[in-house]
Amino acid sequence: MSQKKFWKTIPLAQLNKEQWESLCDGCGKCCVLKLEDIDTGDVHYTDVGCKLLNCQTARCTKYAERKKYVPDCVILTPSNLGALNWMPESCAYKLVHESKELPLWHPLMTGDPKSTITAGQSVATRVIPENSIDENDLPDHIKKW
Ligand code: SF4
Ligand code: SF4
Secondary structure, three states: OOOOOHHHHOOHHHOOHHHHHHHOOOOOHHHEEEEEOOOOOOEEEEEEEOOOEEOOOOEEOOHHHHHHHOOOOOOOOOOOHHHOOOOOOOOHHHHHHOOOOOOOOOHHHHOOOOHHHHOOOOOOOOOEEHHHOOHHHHHHHEOOO
């Protein structure tokens, strides 16, 4: 496990692509539609998945070319993490950026790619597709993850 705890010894900006991608726990929380309160700036998550999200697995169906289909999809980088206040508290990138520990259920800690789901930390099977609701009904779908 020690070599595998690369995130504790290598700065985020120096991770290679494989290491960077493996930090993602696959929770899919960042891939649900969100509503921003225009008065407070608060961001509310919903139980509605982005149109590219596989609602059963919580994975993006066109990850490599996601920007082409969802131009406002935010691609995380070491330099934009600090500004992404809407990222979920459990997000591994956010945790490492804030020098916090990864949760024990993170796949990098368990060695099990499905441990995020097992721990109840994934949106998989708990979200509905974007095209299944009327946009005006989105406030009815606000959910705390
Ligand atoms: S919230 Fe973070 S850890 Fe979860 S899927 Fe999004 S980028 Fe990955
Ligand atoms: S395009 Fe893919 S990565 Fe981006 S929010 Fe949608 S499902 Fe998530």
